[in-house]
Amino acid sequence: MPDSEHRRSAILRPGFSSLLSVALFGGLWWVLAEGAWRAWGVGAVTVIAAVAASHLLWPPRVARVSPVGLAAFLFFFLWQSLRGGLVVAALALRPRLRLRPDLHELDLRLPPGPARVLLADALSLMPGTVSAGLAGDTLTVHLLDRGLVTEADLRQAEGKVAALFGLKLSAGEGGEGAGD
Amino acid sequence: MTDLPLALALFLLANLAVALWRVLRGPTQADRMLVAVLFGTTGVAILLLLAEAQGVPALVDAALVFALLAAIAGAAFSVRAWRQSTRPDGAKERAHDPD
Amino acid sequence: MILTELASTVLLLAGGAFFLAGTVGLMRFPDVYCRLHALAKVDNLGLGLVVLGLMLRADGLAQALKLGLVWLLALAASATVAYLVARRALRRGIAPWRGEGP
Numbered sequence: 001m002p003d004s005e006h007r008r009s010a011i012l013r014p015g016f017s018s019l020l021s022v023a024l025f026g027g028l029w030w031v032l033a034e035g036a037w038r039a040w041g042v043g044a045v046t047v048i049a050a051v052a053a054s055h056l057l058w059p060p061r062v063a064r065v066s067p068v069g070l071a072a073f074l075f076f077f078l079w080q081s082l083r084g085g086l087v088v089a090a091l092a093l094r095p096r097l098r099l100r101p102d103l104h105e106l107d108l109r110l111p112p113g114p115a116r117v118l119l120a121d122a123l124s125l126m127p128g129t130v131s132a133g134l135a136g137d138t139l140t141v142h143l144l145d146r147g148l149v150t151e152a153d154l155r156q157a158e159g160k161v162a163a164l165f166g167l168k169l170s171a172g173e174g175g176e177g178a179g180d
Numbered sequence: 181m182t183d184l185p186l187a188l189a190l191f192l193l194a195n196l197a198v199a200l201w202r203v204l205r206g207p208t209q210a211d212r213m214l215v216a217v218l219f220g221t222t223g224v225a226i227l228l229l230l231a232e233a234q235g236v237p238a239l240v241d242a243a244l245v246f247a248l249l250a251a252i253a254g255a256a257f258s259v260r261a262w263r264q265s266t267r268p269d270g271a272k273e274r275a276h277d278p279d
Numbered sequence: 280m281i282l283t284e285l286a287s288t289v290l291l292l293a294g295g296a297f298f299l300a301g302t303v304g305l306m307r308f309p310d311v312y313c314r315l316h317a318l319a320k321v322d323n324l325g326l327g328l329v330v331l332g333l334m335l336r337a338d339g340l341a342q343a344l345k346l347g348l349v350w351l352l353a354l355a356a357s358a359t360v361a362y363l364v365a366r367r368a369l370r371r372g373i374a375p376w377r378g379e380g381p
Contacts, residue, residue: 028348030341031341031344031345031348032244032345032348033341034237034339034341034342034345035339035340035341035342081320081323081324081327081354082324084320084324085297085320085321085323085324085325085327086324088304088316088317088320088321089297089300089301089304089321089324091304092300092301092303092304092307092308092317092321093300093303097307097308097309099308099309099313100377101309101310101312101313101375101376101377102375102377103375120362121355121358121359121362122358124315124319124357124358124361124362125319125320125323125354125357125358126320127320128316130312130315130316130319130361130362130365131361131362131365131366132312132362132365132366132368132369133365133366133369133370134366140366140369142312142315142316142365142375144313144316184288184291184292185291185333188291188292188294188295188329191295191298191299192295192298195298195299195301195302198302198306199301199302199305202302202305202306203305203314208311208368208373209371210311210364210367210368210371210373211311211314213360213364213367214305214311214314214315214318214364216360216364217315217318217319217322217357217360217361217364218318218322220353220356220357220360221301221318221322221323221325221326221353221357222298222322222326224326224349224353225294225298225325225326225329225330228329228330228333228346228349229291229329229333232333232336237342240342240345240346240349243349244345244348244349244352247349247352247353247356248352248356250353250356250357250360251352251355251356251359251360
């Protein structure tokens, strides 16, 4: 794998990234404490511990996340998971159950790492697909019904994940069309 | 409509009971693993509804921990326990339910 | 106020309906992979709708966001567990049911 080519992770300046994680964990604490300001004594300690732990476990070298890509991905993901729930619910309630399940192997163009994991997880919540294995560069996907999902649908999801991480996929760009 | 959350919680509890029965019946070990997914969704929904119905916000925290544990327990169980119980090659299970 | 209450009621009822559909799918689908679809998608949508309905009843932004956080965690949990179950099942040689005819 041409790893370095793909991983164009902008090495965030440590100062900025620490500040960002303090803000993130601070916000998380605020939510967990349901906005109770008097809990800030415990909160401050917890937030500092969380920031330290996150820097130890996941050094701030995380691949850059593009804000536009993130928004596009979230919108796509929410819409698709709404559709996924509707489609599968309709299938389950149909008087005559006629499923044609299948396994599909998708050759990934995403680089190894968080992008692949996110795609595998996201596909499990989308219409008609559940990820069932990731070996080498191949993602095995279980299709609830062959007629429900096309390769183009999977490619579109892959494209959205790539955009989220600000990655360019190699030749044969998927992502257009085939969504109805 | 203050009773709606409580009624819905009871409805989901009935759902959960039926689903549990189905899932525990198998036929494969993988079917039984679905319990982890069930508690991660239906169980969490019941807790959230009860928190609202009974006015016990602490149940929301319980739901939060449930969701976290569902992820961790599921991952740990899949990776560890199941591997140890894997039968030698050739003993393939039937995936299709006979009825 | 009446309007939010109405919206909340509709969302909660819709959520319950999806949970029911998920259970029906669980009962009817032919093998463990298909049953995963029912749980991972339909039940999560049900949970999402219930969470939205309860968010409308929450006092304050932080409480509402906390409910949203629970949903996010549950999503991550079931996506991960669904993947792990399906992968393990495949590795153990549980063949997916292929249906009748092409």
